[in-house]
Amino acid sequence: xxxxxxxxxxxxxxxxxxxxxxxxxxxxxxxxxxxxxxxxxxxxxxxxxxxxxxxxxxxxxxxxxxxxxxxxxxxxxxxxxxxxxxxxxxxxxxxxxxxxxxxxxxxxxxxxxxxxxxxxxxxxxxxxxxxxxxxxxxxxxxxxxxxxxxxxxxxxxxxxxxxxxxxxxxxxxxxxxxxxxxxxxxxxxxxxxxxxxxxxxxxxxxxxxxxxxxxxxxxxxxxxxxxxxxxxxxxxxxxxxxxxxxxxxxxxxxxxxxxxxxxxxxxxxxxxxxxxxxxxxxxxxxxxxxxxxxxxxxxxxxxxxxxxxxxxxxxxxxxxxxxxxxxxxxxxxxxxxxxxxxxxxxxxxxxxxxxxxxxxxxxxxxxxxxxxxxxxxxxxxxxxxxxxxxxxxxxxxxxxxxxxxxxxxxxxxxxxxxxxxxxxxxxxxxxxxx
Amino acid sequence: xxxxxxxxxxxxxxxxxxxxxxxxxxxxxxxxxxxxxxxxxxxxxxxxxxxxxxxxxxxxxxxxxxxxxxxxxxxxxxxxxxxxxxxxxxxxxxxxxxxxxxxxxxxxxxxxxxxxxxxxxxxxxxxxxxxxxxxxxxxxxxxxxxxxxxxxxxxxxxxxxxxxxxxxxxxxxxxxx
Numbered sequence: 001x002x003x004x005x006x007x008x009x010x011x012x013x014x015x016x017x018x019x020x021x022x023x024x025x026x027x028x029x030x031x032x033x034x035x036x037x038x039x040x041x042x043x044x045x046x047x048x049x050x051x052x053x054x055x056x057x058x059x060x061x062x063x064x065x066x067x068x069x070x071x072x073x074x075x076x077x078x079x080x081x082x083x084x085x086x087x088x089x090x091x092x093x094x095x096x097x098x099x100x101x102x103x104x105x106x107x108x109x110x111x112x113x114x115x116x117x118x119x120x121x122x123x124x125x126x127x128x129x130x131x132x133x134x135x136x137x138x139x140x141x142x143x144x145x146x147x148x149x150x151x152x153x154x155x156x157x158x159x160x161x162x163x164x165x166x167x168x169x170x171x172x173x174x175x176x177x178x179x180x181x182x183x184x185x186x187x188x189x190x191x192x193x194x195x196x197x198x199x200x201x202x203x204x205x206x207x208x209x210x211x212x213x214x215x216x217x218x219x220x221x222x223x224x225x226x227x228x229x230x231x232x233x234x235x236x237x238x239x240x241x242x243x244x245x246x247x248x249x250x251x252x253x254x255x256x257x258x259x260x261x262x263x264x265x266x267x268x269x270x271x272x273x274x275x276x277x278x279x280x281x282x283x284x285x286x287x288x289x290x291x292x293x294x295x296x297x298x299x300x301x302x303x304x305x306x307x308x309x310x311x312x313x314x315x316x317x318x319x320x321x322x323x324x325x326x327x328x329x330x331x332x333x334x335x336x337x338x339x340x341x342x343x344x345x346x347x348x349x350x351x352x353x354x355x356x357x358x359x360x361x362x363x364x365x366x367x368x369x370x371x372x373x374x375x376x377x378x379x380x381x382x383x384x385x386x387x388x389x390x391x392x393x394x395x396x397x398x399x400x401x402x403x404x405x406x407x408x409x410x411x412x413x414x415x416x417x418x419x420x421x422x423x424x425x426x427x428x429x430x431x432x433x434x
Numbered sequence: 435x436x437x438x439x440x441x442x443x444x445x446x447x448x449x450x451x452x453x454x455x456x457x458x459x460x461x462x463x464x465x466x467x468x469x470x471x472x473x474x475x476x477x478x479x480x481x482x483x484x485x486x487x488x489x490x491x492x493x494x495x496x497x498x499x500x501x502x503x504x505x506x507x508x509x510x511x512x513x514x515x516x517x518x519x520x521x522x523x524x525x526x527x528x529x530x531x532x533x534x535x536x537x538x539x540x541x542x543x544x545x546x547x548x549x550x551x552x553x554x555x556x557x558x559x560x561x562x563x564x565x566x567x568x569x570x571x572x573x574x575x576x577x578x579x580x581x582x583x584x585x586x587x588x589x590x591x592x593x594x595x596x597x598x599x600x601x602x603x604x605x606x607x608x609x610x611x
Contacts, residue, residue, distance in 0.1 A: 007574075125506055133515045136507040137522070142532040145503075149540040156543050160550070168471075168573040175570050190557035193564060194572045197483035198554040199473040204485035205550035208492050209543050216539045223532050425575070426472035429448055 006417045006424070007172045009268055011181065015414060018267075023410050029403015036397040037112065045115055047393040053376050054388035059113035061368045062398055064224055064245065065252065066106030066405075067150070068364055071217045072253020073099035074154055076285075078210040078217075081161075089423040090278040093165075094264060094412070095257045096158040101408035102256075103154050105401040107147055112397070139227045146223040153216050157209045164202065164422045167192035221246045228371065235314030235375040240303055248293050248367055251334045254286040255360035260409070262353045264418055273419045276348065283347035290338035290360065297331050314378040322387055323374035326366045333363025439562035439610040440465075440582040441593040443602030444571075448474055451577035454600030455480050458581065461596065465585035469563065469578040471571075491549030492542045499541025504534045562608050580608070 039047060050057040077095040080088035111120045123134050123144045134141050166189035173182035192198070225245035228236040261282060265274040304315035319327050338360050340346040347353050373388045390398075412418070445451045451468060455477055458466055468477045478485070507530040511517075516524050551557065563569065563580060572578050579602070581593040590607065597605045 125510060131515070133510040135517065136511045136533070137519070137526045137529045142536075145533045145536045145540070149536045149543075152540055153543045156547050160547055164573070171570040171573045190551065191559060191561065192556065192573075193561055194469045194471060195554075196468045196470055196474050196477040197481055198556070199470065200475065200478035200483040200485040201488050201550045201553050203473050203475075204488040205492075205546040208489055208546045212492075212539050212543045212546070216536065216543075219532060219536050219539070223536070226532070422472045429472060 005269065006273065006419045006421050007168055009413075010169060010415050010417060011173060011176060011178060019410070019414070023407070023414075026403050026407035026410055029400055030407050031403075032396055033108075033400025033404055036393055036400050037108075039393055040112055040397070041117065045113065047391065049389050049391040049394060051385060051388075053379055053383060054373060056113075056372050057388055058390045058394035058398060059109045061365070061372045062401060063106050063109035063113075064368045064372075065361075065365045066102045066109075066401065067221060067224060068245070068249025068368075069253045069256050069361060070099040070102035070106060070150070070154065071221050071246070072250040072289075073102065073257050074157065074213050074253075075217050075250070076254060076257060078157065078213040081207060081210040082214075086427065087278055087281055089420055089427050090274040091257060091261055091282065092423070093158075093161065093416075093420045094260055094409075094418050096154070096161065097412045097416075097418075098256055098260055098409065099253070100154050100158050101405045101412070102253075103151055104408060105405045107151060108401060108404075110143060110147060139223070139230055142223045143227065146220040149216055150220045153209065153213060157206075157213055160202070160206045160209055161420060162416065163189060163192050164194065164199075165417045165420060167194065168421050169417060218246060221249060228375070233314070233376060233379055234310040235318055235378065236371075238303065238307070238311065240299065244296055244300065245371075247289075247296055248330075248334060248364055250289040251286060251293055251338060251360040252364035253361075254282070254289055255338070255357035257357075258282050258286055259354040259357035262350045262357075264413065266350055268413070268418065270419060273424060279353070280344070280347055283341040283353060286357070286360070287338050287341040290335050294331075294335035297335060310378070310380070314375065317377040318370060318374035321374065321377050323370055323377070326370035326374060330363045330367035330370060333359045334367065335363075337363075437610055438583045438590060439608040440580045440588075441590055441597065441605065442563065442566045442578055442580040442608055443597030443600070443605045444566075444568055445577040445579065445600075445602055446575075448477075448577055450601050451579055452476055452480070454579050454597065454602070457600055458579070458596060462587060463581055463585055463593075463596075465582040465588070467563075467580045467582065469569075469572045469580070471573055471575060471577070474577075487553055488546060488549045491553075492546040495545030495549075496538045496542030500534050500538035502541075503537035504530055507533060560611065562611050565611075566608055567606050568604065583610070 048057055048059070073095045077088070077092045077099065079085075080092055111117050114120055122128075123140055125134055166185050170182050170185040170189050173179075173185055222242040222245075225242035229238060229241040231237060258279070261274050261279055265271050265279075300315065301319070304312045307315075318324075338356055341353070341356060345352075346356065376388075377383070443454065445454065448470070451470065451474070455466065455468060459480055466481060468474070468481065470477065508525060511526070512524045518524075563578075566578065568576065569578065579597065579600075581588070581596070594605050
């Protein structure tokens, strides 16, 4: 039988000390998260550096940032599925997994920033004792539906694609006599037996959900952006904010996917499935997305010049004021540095590609910081009080969510096939056909 | 006869399976099923699978979700619990649209998965075909064609003969469960 290295990976007995070390580090991160959340629940949001007018600090910065990563990774995966692009076999599965892990990290923030997080269910329209309904004209309610749909639809997209591969894992585990593993994979494979009629409906459902992911992403991220745009803060109250937030999010997600692609093919010997051409295509796509970002930053300045005085002052305060380093740092990391990926040397050198990819994600984080904090420098009223700066509990929470993301990705790489096996088989069978 | 679920043959590649499937169709067998390691749309066509149903289920659920979301917001904001905020309209339809859109997508996506599973008769704990010798490779590199015993013209001998003629690597009987 032709060996299938992808299926063999999750069935390995040992994964090496570097994996154990990474897992330990990520678990430490999750413990930090637990500590940060407990401190927040016991003491309250007074631990954070937020204060009027900076009511949204790290919670919104990190939330919008994680959502951006999730969106771009999902967007990329769903377009590959819809176009039946050859790259989908290589990167789809872990791009979807990264999206799911990022959305899990993102979801924590809006709940934690409520002040009394244990009452988050109050935004759900359910018949409560007090007979009070949520205020449906409030953006908070959009947020609830936006995030919930994002979590559910992203998970479904990932899981539907995974069902046949779970069946393969079940059968491979059984062939090796690993009955417990076979039983566990079997439960989640739902009794998949590869009937061609089932395949036809499976493909229909998979492509359908991929198609639904597109409007879902655009609306979810637009909803986040509209929460800024519907306020009266001059720098935020602009029609271009949704476009800016949706489009600048793309380099962050693509950067994470690129870094993961390079990392996975190195550590799991997947060169046959994630080949040089795949990485080159992904890198060039990222460079192109960065170019679009550059255009958006130029548009931001141009719009500011053309807008009324309050908006202009607001944007200029953000670009040249005390938070200027954030805006320029974002510009350089998301739009300028990734242009290096047009050069073959940078995309073929693993550390360079990983650094540029993660750098773009960091750059988008700076952009969100600049938006949330810098955007508030000029309001309709004179600002009193100190500028916003994150406190240690806020940093702890960020480190914690990074740990959560890393732990989710590590467990995914350990337990599940990281490359879509049935897509690889499909592609190979079509390649054999004359 | 009743103790047999069907007769199954294993093939080494997709083209052999398709050839066997066409022969079986031409000879008038109707209760057939094929098991493959990846989607084979041609085989699905030959077996008359209609995946379009999943799309209709999803669209119907999406429309229902949209209606439900909009109607809930409208009824609760306008009739059950009207709050006057600076004279702004109670029926604020633009503000109701984001939740309506996204709830429609939520319903449609959930219905895609559930519709696919229901149409496929999954989840299912066991199936006679899983007992076929070598069936573990149906999820790797083997292609199987089954002629079920509920075919009106079923005859185990003829079914075995058909599969062997078509170049099956191995033909086996499937006991009913």
